[in-house]
Amino acid sequence: MTDLRADHLPPSGAPVRLWGRALKSRSLVLGAALTLIFVLAALVSFLWTPFDVTGIDIANKIKGPSARNPLGTDHFGRDILSMIMVGARVSIAVAFVAVGIGMAFGVPLGLWAAARKGSLLDEVIMRGNDLVFAFPSLVIAILITAIFGPSAVNAIVAIGIFNIPVFARLTRSGALTLWQKDYVLAARVAGKGAARISVEHILPNVTNLLIVQGTIQFSLGILAEAGLSYVGLGAQPPTPSWGRMLAESQTMISFAPHMALFPGLAILLTVLGLNLMGDGLRDLFDPKLRGRS
């Protein structure tokens, strides 16, 4: 007879309390706010930007922040604020789709492996994951873009591939503990098959894990996209991208630091926001881990 009352997972079906707690979490609120700013900037950029980001205005090149251009202009006289807004679009889209790819392939694989734990299939899936992990990601990204040409789409693929094992592992380990649960046994007693159980019982209960990891992968995706763009393998001009803005500003950093400062800060703050949000969400979903990581 054991005491099972202590510290049980909080019920996920209490939306009101969840919101209440969410608003109290400092890192969650701060993180969500930062993320929101950039998401909003990206959304607004579809409708309006202070200046046309493809419009080149050499006469106005490399101007520091001013009333006209709050964040200054770049070496082609483009407005940096506008570019950061449109760049947010690219960064967020690339990271988002890459996470989507990771989840779309990783989650089913993880569920499948967990449902057949110990089988050859499980072994193959997990070893396959290890193998993907073993490849140096940036090198593979370089190869992919060398084969298919640099573009935002290929950056997505390159980043997405490395998200697959992350989600597959997470899902599998989460699912494995869930498969031990009595309610899964109950579902089996009710004659439900592995596929059905995976969808009905396992998947909904790993979503918290997935959301938390998703935010973290999202932030890593933004960093990765910036890195790829920085070496010229990301979105192609004239589409602005934060990483490329940094690369282009690099030679000018000593006399036009604003060109490097603002895109760098944009990356930093977005990633920071997402990480804080991820931490906050983890605490929210799993109070046992509060303040752990």
Add this chain to the structure above:
Amino acid sequence: MLRYTLTRLLSLAVSLAVASVVIFMAVEILPGDPATLMLGVNAQEDTLAALREQLGLNGSLWSRYLSWVGGMLTGDFGTSYTYRTPVAEMVGERLWISLPLAIYALTLSTLIAFPAGIWAASKRGSAADVGVMGVTQLGVAIPNFWFAMLMVVVFAINLRWFSAGGFPGWDKGFWLSMKSLTLPAIALALPQASILARVMRSSLLDTLSEDFVRTARAKGLSKRQALWRHALRNALIPVLTIIGLQFSFLLAGGIIIENVFYLPGLGRMIFQAVSARDLIVVESVVMLLVFAVIAVNFLVEISYALVDPRLRHGR
């Protein structure tokens, strides 16, 4: 232990075999002809054909794969198309920069992360904890190449404490070489240290809340003693995993940083080899890196067994 090791070794071999096929195929479909690149725009068709023959680019897929793999097994990694020197030699030279850099960065990150993580965990919830965690949040979020750029501006261009990049060579003196690796190592170590500190802290908090720590406290150990004697070693497993991952990442992942500091390391060699279509170099070096990662993971797993007696006796 032996069984454990053998099983791991077997799956290691299978992984490597699969990896070799994947790499070979990927490199095969790389567009761009090395011969054209070497001879430039005015080259004539017959000259190109002669060069291709020389480079051994004309054999069948299968025979080229076999000779590549066969060569590697006997320690022959082929000859670079562009440099015309054995790949093994080139790798050897580059490794003398990449490896020390990786070790340097890893040492730095460990030296920063361990105390920070342990301190934060032991002062959980205090201002120190919040402060350390805040800094690591920043460290994780900062793009390391941007950080590197800022460091170059400050320390190399303005203060002139360090050179802006490049590598003098070990023969020019150990300290001089270490000095030139310092900024790159810091740039690489910062995000890694942040991640490691966070993992260290959370893993330590996990073990600190384990029953056996309470048992230790009931024996009369102070908090510090319980942490050092009981929690720390148990907390090490996830930390080891991360260190393993980081090491393999650092070995190849410094590409961008190597570019910023123009260090002739392995990462930059691949980068250049890809753009020069030096296929054999790309293949062999990527394979080598994959091998390194798998081998490091293997060592990490073996070291788990050293830390944790439960693994020593076979699972």
Add this chain to the structure above:
Amino acid sequence: QQADITIGQQLEPPHLDPTSAAAGAIDQVVYSNIFEGLTRFGPDGSVGPGLARSWDVSEDGLTYTFHLAEGVKFHDGTTMDAEDVVFSLNRARAEDSANAQKALFAGITDVVATDAATVTVTLSNPDGAFPFKMAWGDAVIVAPESIDGIKTTPIGTGAFMFDNWVEGDRIELKKNPEYWGEPAMLDAVTFKFISDPTAAFASMMAEDVDVFAAFPAPENLPQFDADPRFKVLVGSTEGETILAINNKQAPFDNVKVREAVAHAINRQEIIDGAQFGYGTPIGTHFAPHNPDYVDLTGQSGYDPEKAKMLLEEAGVTLPLKVKMTLPPPSYARRGGEIIAAQLRQVGIEAQIENVEWAQWLEGTFRGKDYALTIVSHTEPMDINIYARPDYYFQYDNADFQALIAKIDVESDPAARSEMFKQAQQVIADDYVNAYLFQLPLITVAKAGVEGLWENAPTQAADMTAVHWAE
């Protein structure tokens, strides 16, 4: 007195044999430092005596007799004589030769060592430019004894000898004490390879290198100019930077459309935006510093209205979407963005595709799968490429081809000059490509370095006369 120097350059040579690869980085290191040819380029682009102290041309222009310098030794101690010249030229023109500029030797029918110090070359056609051709890095004299190791340990006759190569980082040369001519003024030269423009700037600023040849970031020049520690040398190169047009691809097969492109482009804006003001506008494929140069920039002046009109006349439906491939150098990447913006003003949507050199060579240059591309043609006197209909811009004009054929066999300087001018006019009239600017050679050096080449008639960093000021 400092007697060594460190030179930064962007590209590292793949190997050190200038006679079997196109890489300019090889010449940059070895040309006239390690290897010498029969003739050589001077700093102003003129062709002067090299290992051949003088030469005679027969009446019919078909036979060249070169008189070699005496007492020349290779760095390994073997003597350089007529046999080595025969070997070198025959090797370059052989069936299985891997020489990247094999065309230079195409006119040779025979090479004979008349005696130890005399070589007679027989040509199939008279060729006034033969001494010029022999000045190229691809035509340097090598020895059969050391040919096997040439790629890693080059053995030449120059004022410097190869010392050490740390791959990926640097190549070191040292003074050749037994040099046959005027000895080098430095004891050692280190070429350091710094591909990244930022790193180039930083290394200069941190004084890690003394000279940076072909400095890649013109945006930083004002800072060097303002800094008394440094000086900036702006010279000219043979690099005509052009927006190449695929003349066979519709609608660019219509000269009106090409003319429209030419008028849509604002050269000054490109020079300001991509080159930070460094570069001379050109209106045809010819180097402005050449005495035969004709300034035709007015013919393709910036006039977007005219461009629009021409497009309308040509019946092009706008917006016109075309592919523009851009190789890695910053003049192409930056210039491409500006040109794309300018073309957009007249209704042409140029879709940028950034490619590496390998892809550019395969897809654009050989595959001709492009509409527009930007590249700098750095070979000297290369207007003759317009006579090759299979060349990547696929310009096929029989009259022009005939004209070039005539130039090739003409040895009267005045007549040649006249014909060159004519050729420039033809391609400008046909708007084969849009001509942008002549690529400048920007050298940044410590204030005390003297004797550097200001211009680059060929890719070279001739260090023989370089020294530190007293």
Add this chain to the structure above:
Amino acid sequence: MSLLRIEKLDLDIGKRPILRDVSLSVDPGQIVGVIGESGSGKSMTAFTVMQLLPEGAVARGSVTLDGHDILTLSEPELCALRGNKVGMVFQEPMTALNPIRSIGDQVAETILIHERVSKTEALNRAREALARVELPEDRFPLTRYPHELSGGQRQRVVIAMAIALRPKLLIADEPTTALDVTTQAQILKLLERLVREDGMGMLMISHDLAVVSDLADEIVIMRSGEVVERGPCPVIFSALQHPYSISLLAASTHAPDRSVQVEDTPLLRVSEVRRSYRTPRKTLFGKPGAFEAVKGVSFDLKKGESLGLVGESGCGKSTLTRAILGLEEVQGGEILLAGEPVFTGHSPNRDVRRKMQVVFQDPYGSFNPRHRVDRLVCEPFHLLDTPPTGKARDRAIEEALTSVGLTAADRYKYIHEFSGGQRQRIAIARALIIKPELILLDEAVSALDVQVRAQILDLLADLSDQFGLSYLFISHDLSVVRVITDRCLVMKAGEIVEQGPTEQVFSNPQHPYTRELIAAAPDLPELA
């Protein structure tokens, strides 16, 4: 003077009051038993004495141990006390030991912390301590690691650590809760022996009245942070004052009324069932081994009968349950329900499955936390070819919920809004909804407090009367099996060693193992 005296102890964690006005005392050589339901503050009382409280805990009042006022001592002084003057044994032996240090090391550490002795000397004394807890060195060398020991043996190591320095007070917080009855009996005997030998005082915490009453000289009953009753044992049982203690005692001995007619037709027939698991290969290329968890088990369960199955942890009870439910294929034998096999070919037989349902032990893990009660309860409908929909479904849900004593409105709630007992009711409702003939109860009441347990037992008795249900009642708790079953099977290491009518098995056990089991089970004192 008493060894430990707790007076007017109040404890808050954060802002939450945990203990209120707790007073108790332990004299040298005395065993004081503390009992109470889960969450009543037993452990917190113990931790207050050790000063190992969770962060944010504030204690007021006084706690005097051997003349020291614990609440005013500094941390170093407390460290000097812990393990030296007072030792503690915990509930969960599986996690109480550091998995990566050898047992000798861990026991020796207690000595090294408090006394300036050499490592060898400490190890010698650790060897002695381990011998005292009946882990002689020849069979249990000091270099063993915890994972190489069973639960009972680990608990002995923990005890060795606690008594290595012969402390004056030993605190044992549910030291046997996680152990089998037979092991429990051994550990309790060991503790008693050590206390008597050393003249230690012992604070013995348990939620099981029977365990404490066997052992304790004095008993303290707690409820929601307060001491409700205190007195010498066993006198106290006959003079209980507080209504809570009275109901607690009543619940512990509660036997539900059952009046079901057992028919003579066998409902479930298990014959010669074998179930083996594959074990990992011993060598890399060797054959995988096999472990027989169930070795040829045969029995019948009659219609309307409540059949008990008792046995120690790991003897194969759950494995057998899964086999009966048709969740896993068996390697031999046959399982027939109402004459039909649960397995036809290699797939489970849906027709047969419909006739039986199951209730599991853990009321918290048995439900998907994301579903509402109605959806949870309906899950077995999946077995029906034409599950009821709309109104019929609603009616079925309501019926099931009301028959287990919940209300129809509860169907809209989520599972976290229910207590453990209520959850177990919902689990029963889920089992009932497709009107099965047989319900398997795998430790269905083991996780519940006594009073809740009594209610659930009543409910089960009620339902079998009402619906003519048959039960296969699996438990390691003999007292529960005794009151709810008609017939009983005793299982050991995958085999049924004894079966017969429950009363007969209990009063006149035949097999030595059964006898051992019954002897080990703690009893409440016979009350006047």
